[in-house]
Amino acid sequence: MVNVALIGCTGSIGRQTAEVVRRHPTEFRFSALVAGSDGAGLAAMQREFSPALALLARDCAGREGELFADCDVALIATGGFAGLSYTLAAVRAGKKVALANKESLVCGGELVLREAARTGAEIVPVDSEHSALFQALSFRRDTPFKTLILTASGGPFYHCSREELARMTAQDALKHPTWNMGAKITIDSATLLNKGYEVIEAHHLYGAPYERISAVVHPESIVHSLVEFEDGTQMAQLAYPDMRLPIQLALTYPRRLPCLPSLRLTEVRALHFLPMREADFPCFTLAVEAGRAGGTLPAVLNGAGEVAVQAFLAGSISFPAIAETMKDALERIPRAAADSFEAVAEADRAGRAAANSYIYGK
Numbered sequence: 001m002v003n004v005a006l007i008g009c010t011g012s013i014g015r016q017t018a019e020v021v022r023r024h025p026t027e028f029r030f031s032a033l034v035a036g037s038d039g040a041g042l043a044a045m046q047r048e049f050s051p052a053l054a055l056l057a058r059d060c061a062g063r064e065g066e067l068f069a070d071c072d073v074a075l076i077a078t079g080g081f082a083g084l085s086y087t088l089a090a091v092r093a094g095k096k097v098a099l100a101n102k103e104s105l106v107c108g109g110e111l112v113l114r115e116a117a118r119t120g121a122e123i124v125p126v127d128s129e130h131s132a133l134f135q136a137l138s139f140r141r142d143t144p145f146k147t148l149i150l151t152a153s154g155g156p157f158y159h160c161s162r163e164e165l166a167r168m169t170a171q172d173a174l175k176h177p178t179w180n181m182g183a184k185i186t187i188d189s190a191t192l193l194n195k196g197y198e199v200i201e202a203h204h205l206y207g208a209p210y211e212r213i214s215a216v217v218h219p220e221s222i223v224h225s226l227v228e229f230e231d232g233t234q235m236a237q238l239a240y241p242d243m244r245l246p247i248q249l250a251l252t253y254p255r256r257l258p259c260l261p262s263l264r265l266t267e268v269r270a271l272h273f274l275p276m277r278e279a280d281f282p283c284f285t286l287a288v289e290a291g292r293a294g295g296t297l298p299a300v301l302n303g304a305g306e307v308a309v310q311a312f313l314a315g316s317i318s319f320p321a322i323a324e325t326m327k328d329a330l331e332r333i334p335r336a337a338a339d340s341f342e343a344v345a346e347a348d349r350a351g352r353a354a355a356n357s358y359i360y361g362k
Contacts, residue, residue: 002251005032005071005095007086008078010041012182013100013126013243017075018045020248024257031070034060034086036078057082064089073251075126076101079184080306081299081348084108088341094119098250100126102197106291107299107348109204110338123205124250129198130205131246132224132237139254141206148202149226149234151218153177154274155190157319158217162280168319170312177219187309188283191322192276196287200298203291210292215284217274222263238263282323286330295335296347303351304329304358311359321359329354 004021008014014035021028032053035042039056046054053066057078060067067089068074074090075098076083083101088108090097092115099105104112116123125131129150137143156175157165173190174183181189188194195215202213221241228234239245245259278285283305290301308325311317317325329351338344356362 001026002028003031003070003072004028004251005034005068005074005090006030007034007067007074007076007083008036008101009033009045010035010038011077011079012185013075013077013247016243017077017247018049020244020251020259021049023259024248027257028251032067034067034078036082060086065093068093068095071095073098073124075247075250076104077126079103079182081107081302081345084112084344085341087112088115091115091121091123092119094121096122096124098124098126098247100247102127102194102201103302105201105204106197106287107302108338108341108344109200109298110294111341111344113204124253125201125205126243126246126250127198127201128241128243128246129225130201131249133202133206133227134253135237135249136225136227136235137206144230145206145208145227146212146230147228148206148208148213149228150195150198150202150213150215151221151223151225151273152192152195152215152276153189153221154217154219155192157190158219158274158277162320165280165319170315173312173319177221183313184306184309187312187322188305191283191319192281193283193287193305193322193326195276196284196291197302199288200291210288215276217276218272219274220268220271222268222271283326286323286326290330293335294338296338296343297330297333297335299338299344299347300329300333300351300354301326303348304355305351307352307355308359311355317359325355325358328358 030049030051033051074095077100084104087104223236226234226236290297304326308322333350
């Protein structure tokens with residue numbers, strides 16, 4: 001029986017994690033549940049799963065030790081910068097961390113990996129793309145490779161012209177062609193920022209130089225990523241797009257349990273791979289450049305991006321202005337060393353302040 005502490009239990013990943021636990025009740029149980037602000041959703045899950053601890057995020061301060069004391073796996077599924085503090089707490093407790101929160105590695109990758117090396121904590125990816133890489137590398141981070149190739153659906157706007165992009169609304173952007181996700185990550189998929197973040201994650205997870213990480217657009221979302229080896233071979237992981245698979249595998253690997261229907265290639269019929277349109281989707285490039293620069297700049301980028309996406313969802317800025325807001329923050333705020341949580345948190349605050357100033361003049 002695997003005891004799971006689930007942080008972000010009422011969000012998209014949290015709800016799908018609950019589906020995995022329901023399907024395999026003799027394999028998994030929840031030792032702790034944390035929700036952001038959905039008290040009713042938390043109460044319903046508490047009644048169903050009877051964890052030892054169930055808390056709203058506002059009540060978690062100072063109780064991280066309790067959250068992770070009795071778990072075998074800490075699944076960090078909360079969105080945004082807020083996930084970093086939970087990830088660090090779980091890593092410092094020496095736990096296996098199933099990581100669905102991109103910002104933990106985007107903003108605090110250096111910190112998280114340093115603490116994991118100190119405590120022996122294991123970090124297992126939950127993102128479908130990084131789960132695919134992990135599988136292609138035989139569940140090892142020391143497997144030699146030539147190139148990591150991330151796939152992107154392209155989001156709902158990949159074929160749009162620049163003029164069309166300027167007219168797109170939040171309602172348009174939330175219509176993702178293949179995945180059912182929360183609003184923030186769906187918008188990040190539409191801007192391709194999400195894929196830039198995954199490049200940064202791959203750099204930290206696999207120690208890969210940025211020049212050995214690439215990304216291609218794959219509209220069908222059947223190939224979830226590929227690894228190229230020195231002999232020219234490429235290994236790909238294929239499955240129907242469903243987050244329950246990488247969630248479940250993060251809890252059980254290398255053991256595999258029933259999860260998805262078998263992939264029927266004769267029904268899929270064709271798989272397409274297209275280049276990234278970086279000139280028209282500058283958020284991808286901004287993320288990779290911030291990752292290359294390192295230090296606190298990825299946290300600046302993310303802080304500004306969280307504000308910009310909320311402004312876009314509220315109708316306060318246009319779709320292209322998301323990238324413009326992030327670019328302005330990176331130009332205004334100097335790089336610092338990401339040598340403490342406080343330094344990273346300060347960079348996050350600075351990025352948010354710069355974005356608010358750019359958008360609202362305050």
